Each structure stands twice: as C-alpha cells, then as structure tokens.
Amino acid sequence: MSSNPNSFRNQPDERGHFGDYGGRYVAETLMPLVLDLEREYRAAQADPEFQREFDDLLEHYVGRPSPLYFAERLTDAIGGAQVWFKRDELNHTGAHKINNCIGQILLAIRMGKTRIIAETGAGQHGVATATVCARFGLPCVVYMGAEDVRRQSPNVFRMKLLGAEVVPVTSGRGTLKDAMNEGLRDWVANVHDTFYIIGTAAGPHPYPELVRDFQSVIGKEARQQMQDRIGRLPDLLVAAIGGGSNALGLFHPFLDDPDVKMLGVEAAGHGLDGDEHAASLLGGFPGVLHGNKTYLLQDDDGQITEGHSISAGLDYPGIGPEHAWLKDTGRVEYTAITDEEALEAFQLLCRTEGIIPALEPSHAIAAVQKRAKEMDRDAVILANLCGRGDKDIFTVAERLGVEM
C-alpha cells in the first residue's frame, strides 16, 4: 500500500469505498459477518505466517510464478508492438481463479468456518473452489445457474469429482447473477459456520479488496519478470473483464507507474448498440447489486438486465467497484470486443502460438491485435492469458459449425 496521497493504489477507504463505488450494501444479517471478515483479513495481512502459507501454496500447489512469454509469431502476424503474455492459464485448474481461492480458504480456516459455498458462471471459479476444498477437506456447495450447468457440463463433472455439491439455480434466468443471489441466500441462512468464497473482485467490502490483493500476485510477478527480461516496464497492459479480478490482479501493482497504460476489455457480445452484450462500464449505469455500488446493466427503473457474451465467464451484469472508480478517474481505459472478434482471436492464438486460450482472454487478445498494429515494434504490450481454452472447445465448435 502506498503512502503517497495521490496514489491510485490506496483504495478503498476505511468504509470500503472506491470513490463513490464499492461499500457494504448487504442485509443486516450479513453485516456483522462482513465486519468480522474485514477484521480477520486485517489480522491475516499483518501475520507473516499467513503470507508464508499463501506463497508456499501458490508455488508448490498452483505452480507459480507463471511464466512471462514473448509471443513472437503472434507479434509477427499482427505486425506492430511486441506481444507478451502472462501465462496464468498454466496454473493448476487452468485459470487465475485459483490464486484467490487459496487466499480465501486460508481466511476461512483462520476464522474457524467449516463449510464453503461459492457461485460460478462458466464453472472455472467453481472448479477452483472445489479444488481448494478438496485440498483442505472442507465440504463445498457450488451454486450454478441451471442454464450454465447445461452449457458447461464438463466443469460440473469436474466439481463433482472433486467432491463438491453442485446446486443448479432455476430462479431468475438461471445464470451467474442468479447463482450469486442464491449464494447470498445460503450465506444469510448459515452464517454461523459458512464462508462464502466470492469469485471476483466484487461483492461487499472487503471482498473487492481482498480478491484484488490475492490476484495481485499476477502483476507483482509480471513487473519483476519484465524488469528481468527487458529491463523496463511494458507500455500497455491488456486484460479481459467480467467481474474484473484478473485485470485488477495484473493492473494494480502498475497503477502508480505513469508510463504504463492500461486497457480493460469488456464483452461486447453481439455489439454495444443492442442489448446483447455484457459491457457494464461502457453500456451500463452506476447502481447497487450484490453488496456493492458499481456500474450495472439495468433499465430506467433499476431492474437488472441480463448480460450476453459468447464467454460464460464474462456475461455478468456488473463489474468490480474498483474498475468503476478506475474508469471515472481515467487511469484505465476500457474498450469492448464482440463475440465474433474474440472467436477470430481465439483461432489466431491457436495457430500462431500453439496455445488454446479461454474465450475470456480471447477478448483481450482481440484488443491487443487492434492496438499492436498502431504501435512500433519496440513498444511492449503485456496481456494476461488468464485461462486455458479446453472448457470452451464445445462452444467454439458450435459457433464454427463443427460436429464433435
């Protein structure tokens, strides 16, 4: 945490506000719990043993540090700035989600909680949560929209193999936001023994802060690796944004480096001009949902509308509150990429680098393509390859009209 009053890294304030965003908009039943969690998190932050255990698990269980990779053939194919990737898809369970789950389950154990719940959209956070629950021997219930259960059956099976109970949620439209509602309902009814592992940098304070902190290992490593490899920092960071945790994890350690520009990439779905997108920042308005104030997809009456994206990990109608603040301050630029563009970028990376990316970072890769072309070869772009694409091959095959 910086002591510089003009730092971009000293948010949130003591009430959990990032400027006007964030906060603790929860039912009274949960309020004492989130206050407890904050107290326990502060104690953990001050405890070298907690940090040691976190670091040890990240190294020996997750496989960190993840490599920093210069994508030479992709760079040549695009014809502009050098494209580098932070390879968080090589983590155990295949995405960045596990970083946060390790941190939160250590907190849960510290707090004496004996039951873990989580929500999941595409299933990546559900798999990561089920994984750490198996590792620590805690029972795990994962809420997943019934529609997502159908679309992501391999991940449902993975969670079951890991010993988790997967509860299909039929309320609402049966997607991620409904799964989160159900997670909150479970939590409110089981406050005495249950810890809710939220999967992104959103929810009531202190979740946005602690998820960001656990994910910041991505940016801390990348900063050091860049110095070691090229002796300087990158010119531009790029990351995809659903709730925004992988982007914050990469961006946060660089926020006070004025020469490093940052680009967050939302899902434009079928295009921002219609309703079929998941771009809360570019196509939404500030409001309150799931414990925090942030940009939301909503109508004139404040009713929440459904996001759409080819990537199940991005179609959430909200966004972490720190991104809302970073947008308003102008520190981070935000753009959006359509389903079509992401699908193109997905195939491009497969063919040029032999890496099958998840559809989430495919959005980032598409944005990199556009930007790199306008930059010189000595410029450096660092993008977060936050997940591998095995889970998405069925969706991609369907979109490409291939029978599997």
Added chain:
Amino acid sequence: MTISNRLSNAFSKPHPALVCFVTAGDGDTAANLDALVEGGADVIELGMPFTDPMADGPAIQQANIRSLGAGTTTADVLRMARKFRERHPHVPLVLMGYANPMIRRGPEWFANAAKEAGVDGVICVDIPPEEDDALGPQLRGAGIAPIRLATPTTDAKRLPKVLEGSGGFLYYVSVAGITGKQQAAQTSIDEAVARLKAATDLPIAVGFGVRTPEQAGEIAKVADGVVVGSALVELVGEHGADAPAKLREYTASLAKAVHSAAKASK
C-alpha cells in the same frame, strides 16, 4: 394527518399491530390492499418488485417475477401507493424493497416521489446503517421514516448503530435467513424483543417466517407488531384474481390472534 402520526398511531392502539406485506403489481394490488385493511391490518407493507431479491425466499421471489413479468414499473408502484392513500387516509403505508430501484433516479427523487404518494416509511433491505448516506438523509428530509432491520446477528455492540437515524418502528428479523422459510423458536424471539426494547423506544415488529395465527398471537404477546408476508403472497400466487377474498379471510384470522394478545408493556 402527518406521516409520522400514521405510523405512531398504529402502534399506539390498545392492541399490538398486524403488519401485512404484499408485492406491488402481483395480482390486483388495489383490491389486495383493500382486503388487507378490511381484514384488520394495522400497517401495510407494499413490496417494490426487483429482479434480484437476495433476501427473499421462493414465495416472494415468485411474486417479484410475476409482477415484473406483468410489466410493473416504479411509476406504477408509486401510483398504487397514491391511490391507496386516497382510499385509506389513515392507514400507514410502508414501501419495502431493494436499493437499486429506489436510488436509480437519485435518492432525492425517490424520497420526494414517495412523500407525494403518501408513503410513511421505507424499508430498504440492502442499505445497512453503514451506507445510510445512499438514501437515509433524503428520506428523513422528506419526513419519511427509514425503517431498519435488526437480526439475530445484530449484537449489543452494533445495535446503537442500527437504531441511529432509524424511525417508524424497528423490524426484528427473527431468523438468520431469507423470507418465508424457517420459523424462529418463540423463546429466542422473547429474548430478542426484550433486548431490543431495553435499547429503544421505537415499536418492535417481528417478522420472517411468521405464517399462522397461532404463531402471530404468540409473538404479539411480547412484540408491538407482527409482520406477515410470504403466507399472504402465496395466497396471491395461488388465487390470482380471487385472492382478495382469501386475503381478507386470512388477515382477519391473523388480526384476531394479534389483536387479542395483551399489549406488551414498555
């Protein structure tokens, strides 16, 4: 009659108050509300529908879906409130719901619109005292009571914070959970109400999981008011256009039990 008078009068009657909840725009709201009043409800809670009712169980979730599916807007809810006020000038009316629909057009807008509609109090489930700035000052400025919730997890240290700036009555959520599911043990309610009464002069109304006249009557022996929601909302869901007669009948059975309980001593 001024706003605060209607609520305080309802809790100054010689008997405990019956507080009845239905969701706005679910069925014929005007007829449903009239039936509650005719059945003997002392305070009306009108639920503002929301797409993501995180604190509600299946019954009220379904009511929200039915209402929004029928196209209910915020303007409709306010119109229903205003019409109710015209028909029932003396019955207190409380809007209950979630933050986002309330603050969408700005908290001043909502507080003024609610005041013009004759609303006496507002219960916002997801604005705890820590976030009071989001709506509380505007409600108080408009003379509308911000009604807060206390729960089994609200400990003695926290209670003063919950009470500060709250008005109308204190809504005690008798179970840690969502609406309409489990019911709390009577002894835990007795203890909690005694604890709350020692801390505030606000009337205490107890809700969540109260379904039957027997339960309501037991709670009315210790509390100033009893809130019934899901059981009424289920009648609306089940009987649709025929709901008013059922609501009137069920409310009457609840009112009989609540009103015949001895008024709790302060």
